[in-house]
């Protein structure tokens with residue numbers, strides 16, 4: 425095989441997967457958009473998402489800044505050298521990272537050190553199989569951390585929150601799957617896709633769940649029971665009202681694929697792999713002789729061009745909003761330093777446009793600030809939970825290549841204390857925060873702003889310059905970047921008066937979940 429050519433093919437696969445959402449996924453996002461009522465928070469978020477999909481495609485830049493844990497599934501004809509393939513994939517990964525198509529995402533689990541090139545112990549994940557066919561089949565999924573953290577495994581029989589007893593039968597499985605969507609709320613950047621694995625042990629069950637994510641979103645399950653279950657879940661999960669980003673709305677789930685394998689008598693696992701809307705998985709058929717791509721997978725049928733859709737939709741949305749007399753949300757401009765008085769005026773549901781300065785800070789910074797002084801004056805400032813993709817040019821200037829929010833709940837143990845101690849007035853992230861932060865917002869005069877998860881190109885475009893950076897030793901995603909922004913839009917979802925949209929949606933979706941307690945599959 426021409427291994428240089430094969431490496432180029434792998435590079436194309438990586439770049440396409442990171443920057444160009446597959447056709448089946450685009451169609452699912454489009455149908456979600458059609459179901460939402462114009463003018464609602466969910467509809468507005470979906471507009472940002474679809475704009476972002478177009479921008480990523482046009483800029484050939486990551487759809488989401490979290491380019492995940494690259495996982496390759498490779499099938500080779502007998503006689504193909506798999507060691508050569510591994511080497512070529514590793515080289516392609518290094519190049520894609522250098523070019524800003526992948527975020528340096530490989531972190532030493534013990535020292536915390538970022539390898540900088542996406543290689544590391546066990547990474548990237550490559551799973552090989554041999555087969556009788558005469559071509560190489562390579563599939564890649566870039567699954568980010570926020571949705572990975574929402575994976576869940578059930579061990580039947582058990583008691584399930586909201587749904588009661590779940591036994592070792594199809595109806596018990598139904599309860600697990602339904603609950604898995606509920607427990608993710610908006611934190612895995614809903615609306616999401618789920619892959620479900622029934623049976624196996626803990627690890628093969630999760631493998632089976634993840635393998636389902638490689639099915640086309642539009643296929644039909646050949647197993648009649650599972651087909652019915654998939655259809656039931658799609659319908660029912662969308663009645664939970666969690667919606668895009670957990671803002672409430674008609675679409676919570678974009679796809680559900682279920683697989684089954686045998687188990688051992690004592691174990692009965694139901695494993696669920698949750699994938700965000702930014703469902704980046706593609707595949708190619710490669711010639712073992714030339715190393716060239718002969719065919720792209722998941723690319724049948726119409727490719728939705730969201731730019732064209734946007735033009736049509738904008739007109740229709742304005743007309744529909746006028747007709748339905750939907751009140752446009754209040755729009756407020758914020759610019760740091762922000763006073764307590766300004767913060768106290770903000771209420772859940774307000775749309776905020778931020779101009780001026782903000783500082784990124786995620787896991788490492790929050791831990792650091794909880795034990796140390798801040799390197800800069802944070803009084804009245806805004807912290808953005810974000811780990812961007814950054815590139816340095818020849819003059820040493822930093823450029824933002826992708827910069828959406830990360831899941832905020834991980835900072836729950838620190839956030840309130842840090843805000844109070846340093847005088848921070850606003851934090852931006854996604855998925856919301858818990859009771860400790862909500863209390864601190866009231867006490868101190870702070871606000872939580874929800875940005876649209878995965879909209880990394882949209883937000884990168886709002887960032888006009890990078891003015892400085894601290895803690896580069898924590899790695900690119902974990903450093904504290906000083907950003908100047910313009911028109912950075914987010915929604916107030918937790919205010920200084922004790923209100924939290926996340927708390928409300930969680931409560932109402934739990935009530936809705938409880939309506940599905942009664943057996944459906946006998």
Ligand SMILES: O=C(O)C[C@H](O)C(=O)O
Nearest residue numbers: 490568569570811830831
């Ligand atoms: O790591 C990130 O930038 C985001 C992560 O995928 C998340 O969803 O929290």
Ligand code: SF4
Nearest residue numbers: 488568570613700878
């Ligand atoms: S930020 Fe959201 S869209 Fe991006 S990887 Fe995490 S869960 Fe997926």
